[in-house]
Amino acid sequence: MSGRVLVGVKRVIDYAVKIRVKPDRTGVVTDGVKHSMNPFCEIAVEEAVKLKEKKLVKEVVAVSCGPQQVQETIRTALAMGADRGIHVEVSGKDYETLGPLQVSKIFAALAKKEQADLIILGKQAIDDDCNQTGQMTAALLDWPQGTFASEVSFEADKLKVVREIDGGLETIKINLPAVVTADLRLNTPRYATLPNIMKAKKKKIANVKPADLGVDVCSRLEVLKVDEPPQRQAGVKVETVEDLVGKLKEAGRV
Amino acid sequence: MGIFQRFARLPLKSRYIWCLSSQYSTDLTAVDRALIVRSSQLIQHRCVHSRGLGASPGNPGAAPPRLPFSRVTHEDLAFFRTLLPGRTITDPDLLKSSNVDWLKTVEGNSEVLLRPKTTEEVSQILRYCNERNLAVCPQGGNTGLVGGSVPVFDEIILSTSLMNQVITFDNISGILTCQAGCVLENLSNYLEEKDFIMPLDLGAKGSCHIGGNVSTNAGGLRLLRYGSLRGTVLGLEVVLADGRILNCLATLRKDNTGYDLKQLFIGSEGTLGVITAVSILCPRKPKAVNVAFLGCSSFQQLLETFQCCRGMLGEILSAFEFLDASCMSLLEKHLKLTNPITESPFYIVIETAGSNAAHDEEKLHKFLEEVMTSSLVTDGTVATEATKIKALWSLRERVTEALTHEGYTYKYDISLPVEKIYDLVQDMRGHLGDRAKNVVGYGHVGDGNLHLNITSPSKDPALLAAIEPYVYEWTSKWKGSISAEHGLGLKKRNYIYYSKPSEAVALMGSIKAMLDPKGILNPYKTLPDNIH
Numbered sequence: 025m026s027g028r029v030l031v032g033v034k035r036v037i038d039y040a041v042k043i044r045v046k047p048d049r050t051g052v053v054t055d056g057v058k059h060s061m062n063p064f065c066e067i068a069v070e071e072a073v074k075l076k077e078k079k080l081v082k083e084v085v086a087v088s089c090g091p092q093q094v095q096e097t098i099r100t101a102l103a104m105g106a107d108r109g110i111h112v113e114v115s116g117k118d119y120e121t122l123g124p125l126q127v128s129k130i131f132a133a134l135a136k137k138e139q140a141d142l143i144i145l146g147k148q149a150i151d152d153d154c155n156q157t158g159q160m161t162a163a164l165l166d167w168p169q170g171t172f173a174s175e176v177s178f179e180a181d182k183l184k185v186v187r188e189i190d191g192g193l194e195t196i197k198i199n200l201p202a203v204v205t206a207d208l209r210l211n212t213p214r215y216a217t218l219p220n221i222m223k224a225k226k227k228k229i230a231n232v233k234p235a236d237l238g239v240d241v242c243s244r245l246e247v248l249k250v251d252e253p254p255q256r257q258a259g260v261k262v263e264t265v266e267d268l269v270g271k272l273k274e275a276g277r278v
Numbered sequence: 279m280g281i282f283q284r285f286a287r288l289p290l291k292s293r294y295i296w297c298l299s300s301q302y303s304t305d306l307t308a309v310d311r312a313l314i315v316r317s318s319q320l321i322q323h324r325c326v327h328s329r330g331l332g333a334s335p336g337n338p339g340a341a342p343p344r345l346p347f348s349r350v351t352h353e354d355l356a357f358f359r360t361l362l363p364g365r366t367i368t369d370p371d372l373l374k375s376s377n378v379d380w381l382k383t384v385e386g387n388s389e390v391l392l393r394p395k396t397t398e399e400v401s402q403i404l405r406y407c408n409e410r411n412l413a414v415c416p417q418g419g420n421t422g423l424v425g426g427s428v429p430v431f432d433e434i435i436l437s438t439s440l441m442n443q444v445i446t447f448d449n450i451s452g453i454l455t456c457q458a459g460c461v462l463e464n465l466s467n468y469l470e471e472k473d474f475i476m477p478l479d480l481g482a483k484g485s486c487h488i489g490g491n492v493s494t495n496a497g498g499l500r501l502l503r504y505g506s507l508r509g510t511v512l513g514l515e516v517v518l519a520d521g522r523i524l525n526c527l528a529t530l531r532k533d534n535t536g537y538d539l540k541q542l543f544i545g546s547e548g549t550l551g552v553i554t555a556v557s558i559l560c561p562r563k564p565k566a567v568n569v570a571f572l573g574c575s576s577f578q579q580l581l582e583t584f585q586c587c588r589g590m591l592g593e594i595l596s597a598f599e600f601l602d603a604s605c606m607s608l609l610e611k612h613l614k615l616t617n618p619i620t621e622s623p624f625y626i627v628i629e630t631a632g633s634n635a636a637h638d639e640e641k642l643h644k645f646l647e648e649v650m651t652s653s654l655v656t657d658g659t660v661a662t663e664a665t666k667i668k669a670l671w672s673l674r675e676r677v678t679e680a681l682t683h684e685g686y687t688y689k690y691d692i693s694l695p696v697e698k699i700y701d702l703v704q705d706m707r708g709h710l711g712d713r714a715k716n717v718v719g720y721g722h723v724g725d726g727n728l729h730l731n732i733t734s735p736s737k738d739p740a741l742l743a744a745i746e747p748y749v750y751e752w753t754s755k756w757k758g759s760i761s762a763e764h765g766l767g768l769k770k771r772n773y774i775y776y777s778k779p780s781e782a783v784a785l786m787g788s789i790k791a792m793l794d795p796k797g798i799l800n801p802y803k804t805l806p807d808n809i810h
Contacts, residue, residue, distance in 0.1 A: 217618075
C-alpha cells in the first residue's frame with residue numbers, strides 16, 4: 025500500500041461566465057474567457073487533502089491533461105494541499121478532441137506508474153457533462169468504483185462509499201485500490217490561504233507526454249456542430265380570465 | 279389635567295411646535311403664550327446653530343409638521359389618470375412598499391404613485407403639481423439609507439421605474455446615455471456585453487436606479503479607482519419644479535461654456551429638480567480582476583497594509599475595503615457565510631483590475647508575499663475566478679443585510695482622516711457600554727469613509743440619545759463629514775451644521791428658493807428645518 029492518491033483536476037470555463045458559441049459553430053469561444061478548476065474536481069481535491077490530514081493516505085498527487093495553462097489549475101490544487109503535480113501535455117488539435125476515453129487511459133497508465141491506491145475524480149466536468157472518466161478508468165484498471173460519492177470512509181482495508189442515487193443513498197463497501205468520483209455534497213472545498221499559496225509555488229509539477237505513457241490521444245469522435253439552445257419566447261400578458269381561456273383555446277391547449 | 283401640564287413636560291423647542299398646530303391655539307393661556315414667545319426668542323437666537331425646529335432634541339431626525347401643501351383631490355387624480363393611464367397607482371397595498379424605506383424605519387402616507395415613461399410626462403406632472411401646490415417625492419429604487427426616498431406625509435410619489443431605457447452607447451468614447459430609471463445592475467450587464475463597466479458599484483446594485491445614484495452622488499466600492507459621479511457624469515437632463523426641462527445632456531469630456539449646472543443637481547437628493555436622463559463616462563471592462571481577502575491583527579497594521587498596497591499595486595488597485603470581527607460574526611450568524619481565513623480582528627478586501635492577468639498576478643503575489651513576511655497580514659486568500667470573487671465580495675457587501683437581522687440599526691456614514699476611523703468605533707463602544715447590542719465598523723477605508731453601525735433589539739430612544747449628538751460632535755471635532763456618501767435625506771437634515779458653515783447652508787437655501795419657490799420637490803429633506 026503506497027498510500028498515494030491521484031486526483032484529477034480539469035481546467036474548464038468558469039461556471040459564472042456566459043458561454044458563447046463560435047460563429048463557425050464548431051465549438052464555444054474559449055479565447056480570453058475566464059477559466060477555473062471544475063467545481064467537482066475541487067471537491068475531489070478537498071476530499072483527498074482531508075484524507076491526508078486524517079493520516080489515512082500519505083501523498084496526494086494532482087493530475088491535469090492539457091496545454092500550458094492547466095499548470096494554473098494544478099497550482100490551485102497544490103495550494104489546497106496536494107503534495108505534487110503531474111502535467112500531461114496535450115495541446116492544439118489533440119486538446120480540442122480530448123475526451124473521457126483518452127483521459128481515462130492516461131489515468132490508468134499513471135495509476136500503474138505511480139502505484140496509486142486510490143483515484144478521486146469529480147463526477148463530471150461542467151463543460152461536457154460526460155460523467156464517464158471515472159467509470160472508464162475503473163474499467164480499464166479493473167478496479168472497483170464508488171461513483172457519486174457523498175461520503176467516503178475507510179473501514180479496515182476497505183472503502184465505504186455512500187452514493188447519491190435516484191432513489192436516495194446507497195452505501196457500498198469496495199476493495200482498494202479503487203476509483204471514487206465526487207458528488208456535490210461530499211464536502212465544501214476550502215479557500216486556499218496565503219501561506220499555502222506561497223508554499224505551493226515550491227511544490228513540483230512534473231511534465232509528461234501521453235506517448236510516454238503509451239497512450240494514443242487520437243479521438244474516434246467528430247463534433248459535427250454546436251448550437252445555442254433555442255431562444256426563450258416572451259410570454260403574453262392578458263387582462264381577464266376570459267382572455268386567458270380564449271388564448272388557450274386558440275393555441276389548441278384547451 | 280389641562281393642556282398646560284402635559285405641555286410643561288415637553289422639551290422646550292417642541293412646545294413651540296405644539297403651538298403651531300391651530301387646534302390647540304384656543305386652549306392657550308397667557309402663560310402658555312409667554313412661553314411660546316420666550317422659546318421662539320430662544321430658538322431664533324440659537325437658530326443658526328440649533329438642530330432645527332420641528333424635531334425634539336431627543337429625535338432630531340423626526341419629521342417637522344406638515345407644510346401647507348394642497349391635498350390630492352379627485353380632479354387631480356383624474357388629471358393624472360388621463361396623463362398616465364394605468365400608471366397612476368392608488369391601491370394602498372401597492373403603495374405600501376413605496377411608502378416605506380428599505381431599512382423599514384420611515385413610513386409615509388402617500389396615496390398616489392405615478393409612473394411616467396418619458397421626460398415629457400415628468401414635465402407635465404411637475405408643472406401641474408407646481409400650479410396646484412402639491413408636494414412630490416421623487417423615488418428611484420428606494421434603497422436610500424437616510425429616509426430621503428419615501429414620502430413623509432402625503433407627497434405624491436414620482437417613480438422612475440418605467441423610465442428604464444438606454445438611449446445611446448458610444449463604444450469608442452465609452453459614453454452611455456440612459457433614462458434615470460435604469461437599474462444599476464442592468465446597466466452593468468448591458469455594458470459587460472460591450473466590454474465596458476459602470477464607474478460605480480454598490481451593494482444595492484440590483485435595485486437602485488442610476489437617477490437615484492446621481493441625485494445622492496453615490497460613492498460605492500469603485501470610487502477609489504474611478505472617482506466620484508461628479509467626475510464621471512458628463513451630462514444630465516433635469517425637470518425643474520415648474521415643469522421646465524433643462525437639457526444639459528452633453529456627451530463631451532470637456533466643455534467649459536458657462537456655469538456647470540449639472541453639479542448642482544448631483545447630490546441634491548431630488549430637492550432641486552427631478553433627474554430624467556444621465557450621460558455617464560464608462561471605463562473599459564478590466565481583463566483581469568483579482569480579489570484578496572486578508573486578515574490583520576490591528577488597525578495600525580491595516581493602515582500600513584494600505585500604504586504598502588498603494589505602493590506596490592497602485593495603478594491596478596480598484597477597491598480597498600475593511601470590516602471588523604463583529605461584522606464577520608454577524609455574517610456567519612445570520613447569513614451562514616463562511617470565513618475563508620482564520621479569525622482576525624480586522625479583515626480587508628482588496629480588488630485589483632487591470633489589462634493583463636499575468637502582470638497583475640505577479641504584482642499581487644509580490645505584494646502578498648511582502649505583507650505576509652513582514653507580518654502586517656496574519657492570513658489571507660486570493661481569488662481569480664468569478665464565483666470565488668463574488669463569494670469574497672459578499673463578505674463585505676452583505677454586512678448591511680446581516681445587520682437588519684439584529685433588530686433596529688442606527689447607521690452612521692462618516693468621513694474621517696483615515697488614521698482616526700477605527701478610533702470612533704472603539705470610542706462608541708466605550709461610551710455606549712451595555713446599552714447597545716452591537717457596535718460594528720466597516721467601509722471604504724481607502725476613501726476615509728467609515729460605516730459605523732449600532733444595533734439594539736428594537737428602537738430605543740435612550741440609546742439614540744446616547745449616540746447622537748455624541749457621534750456628530752466627535753466627527754465635527756476631527757473636521758469630518760457626518761454623511762460621507764449616504765446624503766442627508768430626512769434623518770440627517772438637521773445635522774448639516776456639524777459639517778457645513780451657516781453661510782454655506784444659507785446659500786443652499788437661496789438656491790433652493792430660486793429653483794423651487796413653492797418647495798414642492800422632496801420637502802422635509804436635505805436642508806435643515808430652520809432654513810425656512
